[in-house]
Amino acid sequence: MSRTARLMDGTGLARRIVEETAKRAADITERTGTAPCLATVLVGEDPASVTYVRMKQNRCRKAGIESRHVALPAATTTAELVDALGALSADPGVHGILLQHPMGPHIDERAAFEAIAPWKDVDGVTLASFSAMGFGLPGFTSCTPGGIMRLLDEYDVDPAGKRAVVVGRSAILGKPVGMLLLGRDATVTYCHSRTADLSSAVREADIVVAAVGRPRLIRGQDIKPGAVVIDAGYNPGNVGDVDFDTARERAGLITPVPGGVGPMTIATLLAQTVEAAGRQLAASV
Ligand SMILES: Nc1nc(=O)c2c([nH]1)NC[C@@H]1CN(c3ccc(C(=O)N[C@@H](CCC(=O)O)C(=O)O)cc3)C=[N+]21
Numbered sequence: 001m002s003r004t005a006r007l008m009d010g011t012g013l014a015r016r017i018v019e020e021t022a023k024r025a026a027d028i029t030e031r032t033g034t035a036p037c038l039a040t041v042l043v044g045e046d047p048a049s050v051t052y053v054r055m056k057q058n059r060c061r062k063a064g065i066e067s068r069h070v071a072l073p074a075a076t077t078t079a080e081l082v083d084a085l086g087a088l089s090a091d092p093g094v095h096g097i098l099l100q101h102p103m104g105p106h107i108d109e110r111a112a113f114e115a116i117a118p119w120k121d122v123d124g125v126t127l128a129s130f131s132a133m134g135f136g137l138p139g140f141t142s143c144t145p146g147g148i149m150r151l152l153d154e155y156d157v158d159p160a161g162k163r164a165v166v167v168g169r170s171a172i173l174g175k176p177v178g179m180l181l182l183g184r185d186a187t188v189t190y191c192h193s194r195t196a197d198l199s200s201a202v203r204e205a206d207i208v209v210a211a212v213g214r215p216r217l218i219r220g221q222d223i224k225p226g227a228v229v230i231d232a233g234y235n236p237g238n239v240g241d242v243d244f245d246t247a248r249e250r251a252g253l254i255t256p257v258p259g260g261v262g263p264m265t266i267a268t269l270l271a272q273t274v275e276a277a278g279r280q281l282a283a284s285v
Pocket residue numbers: 052098099100101102123125143144172234238257258259260261262263264265266
């Protein structure tokens with residue numbers, strides 16, 4: 001008889017977080033006369049990015065968070081993008097800034113992210129946010145890593161002493177989620193394109209976080225029985241980095257795609273936007 005993993009319901013948890021966030025947003029709006037506001041910045045018209053940004057704006061609206069969209073042409077230079085982000089950073093009507101990734105090969109992404117004021121970095125992409133995550137200090141987490149940690153807590157997964165394998169090392173996903181797991185006393189291994197034997201690393205993992213953007217890279221045969229499997233991969237067509245059908249036969253807990261990590265990413269973004277607005281508006285009265 002094969003056991004089947006319990007599903008980690010990101011949609012349900014995200015809904016509860018967004019409801020709580022909406023209450024806080026309404027409270028801020030009532031007390032200060034100003035609604036929390038998230039600026040979304042998109043360079044170019046990549047269809048997937050357009051869809052993601054629209055989803056974020058819709059979710060903001062439902063939570064009583066205003067959003068302001070800045071759409072820049074694909075040919076925008078790094079200097080122009082830095083200027084636009086500098087203006088939003090200086091604008092007291094904007095409390096959080098999301099610069100959608102990727103921005104195109106001609107953009108210096110690090111320079112762009114650093115143009116976001118740290119107190120408005122609700123997407124957790126600046127050096128300031130990254131180092132706070134690394135040192136276990138308070139600050140805004142990268143949204144997907146923050147959402148993953150919240151999901152682990154919700155399902156009573158304590159990372160302490162567990163072997164965590166993070167597949168992927170991107171600046172806003174793989175690297176920070178590994179740091180957050182380390183901060184909770186997991187033994188963390190990063191795997192990436194140069195890893196010699198991915199399968200044997202994954203086989204050791206009590207917690208697997210897949211974050212590379214390679215459809216169904218992680219197969220059930222490599223999942224340790226009972227492991228916690230977090231699929232943070234986003235690929236065209238809502239396909240994750242984990243081969244769900246085979247992985248669920250061995251995992252203890254697993255996130256579905258869709259309905260797992262994705263909604264948690266957006267819930268974290270909204271919660272952090274309201275937190276940023278609360279601080280900025282309290283400071284201005
Ligand atoms: N600076 C930056 N920050 C990001 O957080 C960021 C980014 N750039 N670039 C693109 C990726 C992608 N991303 C997703 C967020 C939510 C879902 C999501 O909610 N997906 C739904 C499915 C949605 C559907 O039905 O199409 C789900 O998994 O259930 C997916 C993908 C955030 N990203």
